[in-house]
Amino acid sequence: MTETARADAGQVAWGATAVCVRYGRTVALADVSLSVPAGQVTAVVGGDGAGKSTLLRCLAGALAPDSGEITRPPKERTGYLPASSGIYPDLTVSENLDFRAQGYGMSRRVAMDRAAEYLDRAGLTQATDRLAGQLSGGMRQKLAVIAAMLHQPELIVLDEPTTGVDPVSRSGLWWLIASAAAEGCAVVLATTYLDEAERCASVLALDAGRALAAGTAEEIVAAMPGSLHAVARRPDGDAAAKAWRRAGRWRVWDPDRTADGDGDGDGRIQPDLADAVTVAALAREILAGQVHGGTS
Amino acid sequence: MWAMIVKEFRQVRRDRRTLAMMIVMPVLLLVVLGYAASFDVKTISVAVSGPQAQLLAHRLPSPFEVKTIAPGQSASWARNELRDGKAEMAVVTGSSRPQVLIDGSQLFSAKAALAALAGLAQRGTPLPVTPKVTVLYNPGLKTSVIMIPGLCGVVLVFVGTIITSLGVVRERQSGTLEQLAVMPLKPRDVFLGKIVPYFLVAAVDLAIVLTVGIAVFGVPFRGNLAVFGLGALLFLFVTLGIGVLISSVSQNQGQAIQLAVMTLLPQVLLSGLIFPLASIAAGVRWIAYFLPLTYFNEISRGVMLRAEPISALWQPFIFLALLGAIVVTGATLRFRGYLAPAAHERGPHRPSVEPSPAQA
Numbered sequence: 001m002t003e004t005a006r007a008d009a010g011q012v013a014w015g016a017t018a019v020c021v022r023y024g025r026t027v028a029l030a031d032v033s034l035s036v037p038a039g040q041v042t043a044v045v046g047g048d049g050a051g052k053s054t055l056l057r058c059l060a061g062a063l064a065p066d067s068g069e070i071t072r073p074p075k076e077r078t079g080y081l082p083a084s085s086g087i088y089p090d091l092t093v094s095e096n097l098d099f100r101a102q103g104y105g106m107s108r109r110v111a112m113d114r115a116a117e118y119l120d121r122a123g124l125t126q127a128t129d130r131l132a133g134q135l136s137g138g139m140r141q142k143l144a145v146i147a148a149m150l151h152q153p154e155l156i157v158l159d160e161p162t163t164g165v166d167p168v169s170r171s172g173l174w175w176l177i178a179s180a181a182a183e184g185c186a187v188v189l190a191t192t193y194l195d196e197a198e199r200c201a202s203v204l205a206l207d208a209g210r211a212l213a214a215g216t217a218e219e220i221v222a223a224m225p226g227s228l229h230a231v232a233r234r235p236d237g238d239a240a241a242k243a244w245r246r247a248g249r250w251r252v253w254d255p256d257r258t259a260d261g262d263g264d265g266d267g268r269i270q271p272d273l274a275d276a277v278t279v280a281a282l283a284r285e286i287l288a289g290q291v292h293g294g295t296s
Numbered sequence: 297m298w299a300m301i302v303k304e305f306r307q308v309r310r311d312r313r314t315l316a317m318m319i320v321m322p323v324l325l326l327v328v329l330g331y332a333a334s335f336d337v338k339t340i341s342v343a344v345s346g347p348q349a350q351l352l353a354h355r356l357p358s359p360f361e362v363k364t365i366a367p368g369q370s371a372s373w374a375r376n377e378l379r380d381g382k383a384e385m386a387v388v389t390g391s392s393r394p395q396v397l398i399d400g401s402q403l404f405s406a407k408a409a410l411a412a413l414a415g416l417a418q419r420g421t422p423l424p425v426t427p428k429v430t431v432l433y434n435p436g437l438k439t440s441v442i443m444i445p446g447l448c449g450v451v452l453v454f455v456g457t458i459i460t461s462l463g464v465v466r467e468r469q470s471g472t473l474e475q476l477a478v479m480p481l482k483p484r485d486v487f488l489g490k491i492v493p494y495f496l497v498a499a500v501d502l503a504i505v506l507t508v509g510i511a512v513f514g515v516p517f518r519g520n521l522a523v524f525g526l527g528a529l530l531f532l533f534v535t536l537g538i539g540v541l542i543s544s545v546s547q548n549q550g551q552a553i554q555l556a557v558m559t560l561l562p563q564v565l566l567s568g569l570i571f572p573l574a575s576i577a578a579g580v581r582w583i584a585y586f587l588p589l590t591y592f593n594e595i596s597r598g599v600m601l602r603a604e605p606i607s608a609l610w611q612p613f614i615f616l617a618l619l620g621a622i623v624v625t626g627a628t629l630r631f632r633g634y635l636a637p638a639a640h641e642r643g644p645h646r647p648s649v650e651p652s653p654a655q656a
Binding site: 057060061062074075076078080082083084085086087088089100103104105 | 470471472474475477478479480481
């Protein structure tokens with residue numbers, strides 16, 4: 001990336017527009033759009049099979065959509081961490097980075113300096129001669145993120161970089177990710193952790209290949225219809241279909257009452273991103289039930 | 297234990313390829329190899345030269361089958377006929393005692409020819425005097441002399457096909473192939489980068505086998521090293537391509553090994569390495585002509601034992617080159633599909649990679 005490009009980084013974005021992907025009869029992505037601005041971290045959240053990896057593979061150039069448009073930098077200026085980490089277990093840490101640097105046409109000296117800096121920041125300096133297959137899960141993920149950002153791409157695509165990683169390593173990974181964004185890189189990552197997504201500048205929530213909610217975490221929370229209550233026991237009747245367990249209590253969504261306060265004696269609570277996304281999924285289920293003639 | 301048995305059956309049932317190999321392959325191999333497994337030599341091709349060539353050619357009984365009669369030619373012509381693989385035995389007439397030359401590199405034909413000549417000598421026909429018999433190229437009729445050149449090919453098949461197929465499928469299994477797909481590498485570069493190390497390893501293996509064969513087993517190397525090298529190069533080209541093809545249709549290393557062994561076994565048994573090609577039943581002999589080792593055997597034995605020049609080996613060279621072109625083209629196309637799976641499966645849709653990004 002040139003200095004000029006970096007200077008303009010704040011105004012530009014890569015992304016997907018009305019992207020559709022099918023695997024046979026299965027719809028993996030249906031009309032999904034996402035903007036990934038430079039200098040920010042964008043999160044794609046959703047459960048298993050929501051379409052997060054498919055969208056990220058499209059953004060990284062590993063998969064072509066059936067329709068819609070993907071706008072991304074050329075391969076030379078894109079970094080990708082696939083769900084499988086893309087690291088060779090039978091190469092050492094430094095050999096993995098050396099291969100990646102050569103693959104992206106980096107000069108040996110620049111690559112070595114940058115690798116040393118990133119490894120130092122990530123606390124992996126002592127592990128440079130260890131086989132990647134012998135690293136702990138967190139160390140391997142940190143190595144994979146370093147490998148994806150080593151050539152200082154304009155767009156970094158990270159597929160669940162923190163899944164299965166301990167809290168300390170997660171913190172280290174987030175430091176690396178935030179550093180890349182601070183340097184002007186557009187970062188998009190998939191995660192199942194909504195507390196991580198709340199840290200990101202914008203969030204796209206996917207459900208069964210469709211966009212469920214999009215915007216900043218605050219915008220998604222603010223757009224949540226109805227109100228949320230915390231109760232000790234699972235409610236009966238229709239309300240049971242709108243209740244889920246969280247932090248030892250039951251969250252109950254009431255679509256007909258508006259959230260007009262910070263909470264009061266009836267257990268009304270202020271929702272967070274996790275609540276808002278869950279409510280959006282419930283609302284979609286209820287709507288689908290009504291469309292198909294059922295009642296929720 | 298019952299739970300374990302049920303679990304294994306469920307896994308085997310889902311792995312259709314393994315199941316098919318377990319049930320179909322033994323039967324298929326038994327039938328094919330049953331017809332192939334024969335050391336019996338029914339005919340021995342003969343070239344006859346010298347003034348009495350015509351007369352002698354008509355008197356030579358079975359199993360001798362006269363292919364060429366050249367009354368005007370001498371012993372050197374006869375030697376060239378054997379050297380170039382045009383005949384397994386040559387008879388040179390003209391002197392008081394006919395000279396019989398036998399190609400010792402065709403071990404079973406040579407042994408059959410000696411036995412048939414001994415029978416003729418006992419009966420006294422058609423040669424009134426005992427001919428002077430000379431076994432060329434492998435005078436001691438040693439098995440190792442004819443096996444080592446062929447084993448060079450087996451080593452190349454092993455490294456070229458089995459190891460290469462594992463190397464590529466390992467990349468697929470570990471998920472690093474997707475990483476390669478998004479890196480700015482050309483499929484051709486990835487393909488070549490993947491096979492060149494195996495190529496070099498195979499070349500070193502070949503040199504070791506050759507050295508051991510010559511030093512320990514006394515196998516001669518009479519021909520041109522460059523001709524042999526060119527043959528080995530073409531052969532490796534084919535075997536490495538087969539390795540990549542196998543890896544492209546295998547989901548895991550187990551399947552790759554199974555398929556690689558499937559290509560190795562017929563090559564060892566049907567290529568003329570063990571059983572003479574002429575002895576293999578015609579119903580399965582045609583398979584040999586699709587096997588690269590068949591042609592490499594011809595080249596390696598021809599060059600090493602008989603000093604056969606490239607002009608006489610044009611056929612195996614052409615066939616190897618053809619096989620190589622077909623296999624490597626197929627392998628490259630499959631590999632391209634690997635590295636651009638979406639484009640391969642879906643056609644023209646490609647992500648836009650314009651340098652000007654969309655506005656937020």
